[in-house]
Each structure stands twice: as structure tokens, then as C-alpha cells.
């Protein structure tokens with residue numbers, strides 16, 4: 329008999345977080361982790377899963393949930409506060425009216441998000457120091473990572489997604505993203521099942537980031553047409569072949585003079601084969617070749 333979906337989803341998400349934390353050494357003994365909670369499904373899920381991890385992980389760390397009330401009209405702060413109290417989280421609500429600043433600085437009709445999130449980041453860094461936290465956890469998930477990858481590729485001329493771990497505030501803080509392997513639809517299902525008290529995210533009146541929306545819809549469309557596309561895209565980010573990119577600095581940093589020979593029978597090659605078949609049914613694999621290797625024109 330199959331397991332009820334929420335349990336299966338819960339287990340998958342817990343595994344995804346455990347794997348990301350391990351793969352990138354996100355958490356160390358004695359860490360004080362400030363968890364940025366916006367009141368959306370992602371940050372509630374992250375907080376919940378990190379608490380479970382803290383209870384069973386071999387390293388000891390503590391969690392300190394923080395929300396920034398940015399002064400958006402009608403922000404239901406008490407909904408978040410009462411949830412945190414009920415759940416027994418160490419929680420702080422920080423009130424800073426960035427909304428007025430953003431409204432003043434950004435012309436009517438333009439999106440506020442860039443300035444708004446920069447101001448929020450500055451506040452989070454400051455509060456982390458006040459709480460003596462050395463780590464900040466952010467709730468970006470797999471779908472955010474994939475959207476950022478395509479946005480950078482198509483609009484910024486860069487091949488970059490989101491770092492799972494980075495040095496923030498000039499190296500004074502470690503910023504981690506424990507949900508980088510977690511699928512948004514599973515987070516949504518988990519959040520629905522848990523009944524998290526979601527706060528509305530449109531109180532600022534800003535238009536959402538149009539390009540991100542377009543790219544997100546594009547990826548979802550691919551996923552609908554070829555289920556598994558998002559998983560393959562995520563796998564690609566974990567299977568980078570620098571010698572097949574054209575970044576001279578990367579070649580130089582890796583000391584490359586020619587592209588190294590491909591492994592023919594490795595697990596990597598089998599993964600590539602599976603990925604290729606999933607994307608292009610009936611495609612013939614050229615051993616050791618990527619999707620964009622064109623043996624016929626060599």
C-alpha cells in the first residue's frame with residue numbers, strides 16, 4: 329500500500345535538506361543560525377525541517393527565527409508571531425519601515441523589489457550580529473535556482489545560478505540555502521498539509537519580477553511536456569564540465585590546455601545517457617558526448 333503523500337513528501341524534503349547541508353558543509357558545530365522567515369511557504373518549510381535536523385544531527389546548532397516587518401500596509405504581523413509562540417521557536421520580529429523609503433525612491437510603475445530586498449538584506453545582516461548569529465539561512469529552493477540560472481543565461485550573459493553557501497557581509501557571516509535541492513511543488517504540498525499561516529506577499533503593491541515570471545513559466549511548461557526536466561536541469565548544475573565552456577579565466581584557473589578526454593563507461597556517462605533519453609526520446613547517445621557536442625560537424 330502506498331504511503332500517504334504528505335509523509336512521502338516530508339521524507340523527500342528532509343532528505344533534500346540533509347543532502348544539501350552535507351554536500352556543501354552548510355552547518356558546523358556550535359553554529360547560531362538566524363532563519364529568515366518571510367511568512368511564505370518556503371521559509372516556514374525551511375524552519376520546520378531545520379528544527380527536525382537540529383534534533384537528530386550529530387552537530388549541535390541553534391535556530392533563531394527572524395522576520396522583518398517592512399511597514400507594508402496591512403502586514404498581519406500577529407499571525408506570524410502567534411504561530412512562532414505556539415511552536416516554541418526563538419523568534420524576533422524586526423520593524424523597519426523600508427516601504428516608505430522604497431516608495432519615495434522608485435518611480436511609479438517600476439518594480440520595487442531590487443531596492444526592497446537590498447534594504448532587507450542589510451537589516452538581516454545587522455540583526456544577525458545583534459543576535460550573535462554566525463549563519464543566515466535563506467529559503468530559496470530548486471525552482472528559484474533554475475530560474476536564476478536561465479535569467480543569468482538569457483539576460484545577464486552569465487552562466488551562474490545561486491550559491492548554496494556564500495560568505496556574506498564581507499565574510500563575517502555564512503549565508504546558506506538549505507532548500508536548494510527541494511522542489512517547489514513538494515514544498516507547496518508540505519506547506520498545505522502543515523497548514524502554515526501564510527502571509528500575503530503582495531502587500532507592497534509592487535509588480536512581481538516579470539522576467540523571472542516568464543522564465544518560471546517557461547521551465548514549468550518544459551516540465552509539463554517532458555516530466556523530469558527540472559530534475560535534469562538540477563543534475564546539470566551538479567555535473568559541470570568546465571572544459572566545455574568558453575570561459576578563458578576558468579580554463580586558466582584549472583590549468584587547461586586542451587579539453588580532457590571523456591570517460592566512456594563511468595557512472596557520469598550513464599547519467600548523461602539517461603538524461604539524454606529523457607529529454608529526447610529515441611536519441612542515440614554518442615559516447616562521451618554532451619547534448620551540444622556535434623560529432624557530425626567536427
Ligand code: SF4
Pocket residue numbers: 440441442444445529532533534536
Ligand atoms: S515583492 Fe514587495 S516585499 Fe517582496 S521584494 Fe518585491 S517589493 Fe519587496
